[in-house]
Amino acid sequence: MEIACTQDHGSMEGRPIIREANIQQFRKHPDFAASSMGIDSHFPHDLPSKVYNHPYESYEKKAEEKQKKDGTTLYPIIKSSVHQWAMTIDLNACTGCNACVVSCQSENNIPIVGKDQVRRGREMHWLRIDRYFSAPVTVPEGSDKGKIRSEKNLPADPQVSVQPMACVHCENAPCESVCPVNATVHDEEGLNLMVYNRCVGTRYCSNNCPYKVRRFNFFDYNLRPLDSLYDSPVMLDKLPRRPTDEFEIAKLVRNPDVSVRMRGVMEKCTYCIQRIEGAKIAQKIKAGASDAVEVPDGVVRTACLDACPAEAITFGNKLDPNSAVSKSIKNPRNYSVLGYLETRARTTYLARVRNPNPEMPDYQESLKSPYTTQEYFKTNAEDPFGHHGHHGDNHSDHGHGADDNHAKEGSH
Amino acid sequence: MQVPETPKDLVRTPLVTNERSLSWITNQVAQFIENKPPMWWWIALIFSASVAVLVPYYISYLIGTGVGVWGLQNPVMWGWAIVNFVFWIGIGHAGTLISAILFLLNQKWRTSINRAAEAMTIFAVMCAGIFPLIHVGRVWFAWWLFPLPNANQIWPQFRSPLLWDVFAVSTYFTVSLLFWYTGLVPDLATIRDRVKSGLAKFSYGLFSLGWTGSNRHWRNYEKAYLLLAGLSTPLVLSVHSIVSFDFAVSQLPGWHTTIFPPYFVAGAIFSGFGMVMTLLIPLRTICKLEDLITVKHVELMCKVTLATGTMVGYAYAMEFFIAYYGGNPYELETFINRAMGPYWWAYLAMVSCNVITPQFFWVKKFRTDMRIVFILSIFVNIGMWFERFVIVMTLHRDFIPANWDYYTPTKVDVLTFVGTFGMFMTLFLLFMKFLPMIAISEVKGVTPQANPHHKLGGAKEGKH
Amino acid sequence: MAQDSQKLHGLLAQFDTPADLMHAAEMIRDHGYSRWDVFSPFPIHGMDDAMGLKNSKVGWFTFIGGFTGFFSGMGMIWYMNEFNYPLIVGGKPFFSPIFSFPVAYELTILLGAFGTLLGMAFLNRLPRLHNPLLKHSSFKRATDDQFFLLIEASDAKFDSSVTRQLLESTHPVKIEEVQE
Known part of the structure; x- marks a missing residue:
């Protein structure tokens, strides 16, 4: 019996995608995720010399100068000085319930593709919950104790780590530079835009996305019944279409604020741009002739944020230092998945901190590290919580002393 | 003054064996065009044309139903189609190398193989060009990749290697066609002067532009040929480099390496020579051209194949070494996965066919045995297809393990590819029938009869 | 279409070998003719100098x-x-x-x-599909294995007997008149 599953791989392979620590490790190094794990922890992020400037940066400089000179705005606006959207996802709060996935699907008219297509790896969900299993690297007890674990001696209760992943809206989006027709470009508020009517469907953007969050419409999922996806239009008497009454009911399901994509077109998370634009329009109407066009914090709620029962997702304006998302970004647990690629993702994650219960029988074992961190240690031959756990710290002269300020309660 | 007699040890193997005369060369090449086509040609044409029908059949199914009829999925968004594209473009490169680069290097032996090799290039590029066109989701908008005004008033994005590809492959096809045509003009005149009347005489007359063999014309012609060769050389090097940029400019571990341009170019020449030998070895026997495409020619082609195959093998080793030495864990795991992961069988086919097979050509006995060379050339092509397959399959396991999956082609993928072979053979058979397979004027030009300072060219003792 | 009412295009000399053609070309060049040309199935090494031609543009x-x-x-x-x-x-x-x-x-x-x-x-002023030479029957071998030299009648120095004598001194296989 085949099961149609979207998560086909069990292990995180020792890669620092989901970064976790146990509570004692966290207290010792609260910013372990960004400064001790991953290739990005090995180099500073504000390197002085660049080969070129991001259009955002060159625009900002020129716009500032113009503002100083005659107080006017420099058009066309390349970078907005009002809104810059960002999102954080708190892996500590996330339970992997999938409510966000369902909500995103309803909000954005994501088509249902059917079991057969899901088995072929063509699910259309813009937001997915990545799920990894992990186990101690060496077998803790029994006849194989001390050996590197293998298929034979996988534990009965591995640890599970989950991570919701959608388009992270990279400032240096790899997908944008490879689209030959300008179907994916960046807007002035930090969003990576997907222009459905320009997309020709070369799928290079998906190849270049390191997060693989882009979804391609392989068939007319909306137009055809799911069991006639493969039928050739020339072989039948008429084009395979859903019956008219089914089609009309399906229209009622759709969100009128979001388009329905045809086959051959790429799609992905848009930070619910329809909700952002709706909020901006409402704010402009309220502002009238005044300059108060900034949408207050908390007004724009993306569908996934709306549905999350644990409030794991935070979304808002990065330019506003008091917004929830700005505070979340400053959280020491904050890190960027695959940050070393310098994609400058707008969606960042808050690392997970596990708090194992001392009453549990496996307590001694789990005290060392979460199993994914143990796998990371083995694969990369470094212990992120070891003596030289701090890499890439710009203020290298502070050394370990800086962390003692964070470790307020408890100690080693 | 006559050229002095060469010492016996330094006598070069003649490029046209058995001391054939100029008119023998003309007759031998033109007879295939002038006589009725033999039965084997008809059978081969009907067979390859029927196989070629698969191409329009499956393409119309693809465009009518959707890209989903192929085996693609998330994350493997490019599959057989792009493998086939790179495969066919690579094959084309041998023709341009023989025509252009060997010309600049003054290698006279190129003259009996360049016509067929350039024809092979043009047909291979035609087969290749199908794939980037049809693999897009919305083929009816494929024209948006060209910088043409459109209703959205938006332009293409020139940072994308796919756009560079559009220009590179179009230029490559056009320039190859122009170069091939330029070389054909004097030979079309030869045919024009031999056919009796009717449509044949009109067509050959039209396309030979009224060529008379005037030296004033030859002077400009030779300069144009030299310049076209000089333009085609950087062209062939750049086209496959740009095709390699489709991969190298992306972020993926295993793709994002600077070794790709030279590695791809060497591989292309390698696979192209494999295909040239696969075509020419039967052709020389069947069409009785052994005195023009001699054993020496085949030997020299084997040597080029050996050299480029060794370069490809070196590239494999160097990639692996840098993945290990470079310290990027994603890169190293990608390479280990290539050799030992789910596609290990493709990797094995690639390495055995590309690294081991050409090494047989160190041995003169193997280089001069036509049957062995033919079989090895087929392995070269198989190996090079697998190399591109292994490269594209890097997509199946990249940065984030949750995305890892396994790609299987569907029958549409496979049969479309088979169809392109039918298309290629059909075009080649038509070429054999209607156009001179060997560059008649060029071959004549390298015989001793053409050298005014040689005894056979009319030079007399003591006279200037 | 009587033979004598047709205009003479030029005198055509046919040669067997490229060396003969080259010597003939040198002689014609040295005698100062300008509207003349040689024809061969392939470019002959050194013929440009033998004709006194400059570099191609x-x-x-x-x-x-x-x-x-x-x-x-x-x-x-x-x-x-x-x-x-x-x-x-x-x-x-x-x-x-x-x-x-x-x-x-x-x-x-x-x-x-x-x-x-x-x-x-x-x-090259190509395509030039109508050329008196292409109508001339023995010229067909110019693209096969014979070498030709044509001096056009419109050349200033052309004289039917003097030019013919000059051509004969180059020992061609034959000399023919080419009609327009």
Whole structure:
């Protein structure tokens, strides 16, 4: 019996995608995720010399100068000085319930593709919950104790780590530079835009996305019944279409604020741009002739944020230092998945901190590290919580002393 | 003054064996065009044309139903189609190398193989060009990749290697066609002067532009040929480099390496020579051209194949070494996965066919045995297809393990590819029938009869 | 179409070997003729000097084509990606000669190739489908294995007997009159 599953791989392979620590490790190094794990922890992020400037940066400089000179705005606006959207996802709060996935699907008219297509790896969900299993690297007890674990001696209760992943809206989006027709470009508020009517469907953007969050419409999922996806239009008497009454009911399901994509077109998370634009329009109407066009914090709620029962997702304006998302970004647990690629993702994650219960029988074992961190240690031959756990710290002269300020309660 | 007699040890193997005369060369090449086509040609044409029908059949199914009829999925968004594209473009490169680069290097032996090799290039590029066109989701908008005004008033994005590809492959096809045509003009005149009347005489007359063999014309012609060769050389090097940029400019571990341009170019020449030998070895026997495409020619082609195959093998080793030495864990795991992961069988086919097979050509006995060379050339092509397959399959396991999956082609993928072979053979058979397979004027030009300072060219003792 | 009412196009001498043709060409060159040509199935080494011809000008057409190609490529990309419709793409600059290079380079080669071929055709005055020589029956072997030398009757120094004598001194296989 085949099961149609979207998560086909069990292990995180020792890669620092989901970064976790146990509570004692966290207290010792609260910013372990960004400064001790991953290739990005090995180099500073504000390197002085660049080969070129991001259009955002060159625009900002020129716009500032113009503002100083005659107080006017420099058009066309390349970078907005009002809104810059960002999102954080708190892996500590996330339970992997999938409510966000369902909500995103309803909000954005994501088509249902059917079991057969899901088995072929063509699910259309813009937001997915990545799920990894992990186990101690060496077998803790029994006849194989001390050996590197293998298929034979996988534990009965591995640890599970989950991570919701959608388009992270990279400032240096790899997908944008490879689209030959300008179907994916960046807007002035930090969003990576997907222009459905320009997309020709070369799928290079998906190849270049390191997060693989882009979804391609392989068939007319909306137009055809799911069991006639493969039928050739020339072989039948008429084009395979859903019956008219089914089609009309399906229209009622759709969100009128979001388009329905045809086959051959790429799609992905848009930070619910329809909700952002709706909020901006409402704010402009309220502002009238005044300059108060900034949408207050908390007004724009993306569908996934709306549905999350644990409030794991935070979304808002990065330019506003008091917004929830700005505070979340400053959280020491904050890190960027695959940050070393310098994609400058707008969606960042808050690392997970596990708090194992001392009453549990496996307590001694789990005290060392979460199993994914143990796998990371083995694969990369470094212990992120070891003596030289701090890499890439710009203020290298502070050394370990800086962390003692964070470790307020408890100690080693 | 006559050229002095060469010492016996330094006598070069003649490029046209058995001391054939100029008119023998003309007759031998033109007879295939002038006589009725033999039965084997008809059978081969009907067979390859029927196989070629698969191409329009499956393409119309693809465009009518959707890209989903192929085996693609998330994350493997490019599959057989792009493998086939790179495969066919690579094959084309041998023709341009023989025509252009060997010309600049003054290698006279190129003259009996360049016509067929350039024809092979043009047909291979035609087969290749199908794939980037049809693999897009919305083929009816494929024209948006060209910088043409459109209703959205938006332009293409020139940072994308796919756009560079559009220009590179179009230029490559056009320039190859122009170069091939330029070389054909004097030979079309030869045919024009031999056919009796009717449509044949009109067509050959039209396309030979009224060529008379005037030296004033030859002077400009030779300069144009030299310049076209000089333009085609950087062209062939750049086209496959740009095709390699489709991969190298992306972020993926295993793709994002600077070794790709030279590695791809060497591989292309390698696979192209494999295909040239696969075509020419039967052709020389069947069409009785052994005195023009001699054993020496085949030997020299084997040597080029050996050299480029060794370069490809070196590239494999160097990639692996840098993945290990470079310290990027994603890169190293990608390479280990290539050799030992789910596609290990493709990797094995690639390495055995590309690294081991050409090494047989160190041995003169193997280089001069036509049957062995033919079989090895087929392995070269198989190996090079697998190399591109292994490269594209890097997509199946990249940065984030949750995305890892396994790609299987569907029958549409496979049969479309088979169809392109039918298309290629059909075009080649038509070429054999209607156009001179060997560059008649060029071959004549390298015989001793053409050298005014040689005894056979009319030079007399003591006279200037 | 009586033979004598047709105008004479020129005298055609036929040779067996390229060496003979070259010596003949040198002699005609030295005698100061200008409207004459030699014909061979392949280009003969040293014939350009034997005829006193200067270097071919095809290269200029190639250069103009290539130059146009390169700068129009760069210009087109600058216009499209920076001037007319700048879009933020991957955080990259709107225009850079580096990312524009592949396309401009290919256009250089493409227009250079067109320049070469069209330049050659132009300089050779080809296509010229109607040529008195092509009607001449023995001329067919010019593209096979024989070598010809034609002195046109319109040449200033042409004289039916003097020119014929000169040609005979070069020992051709035969000399024929070519009619228009």
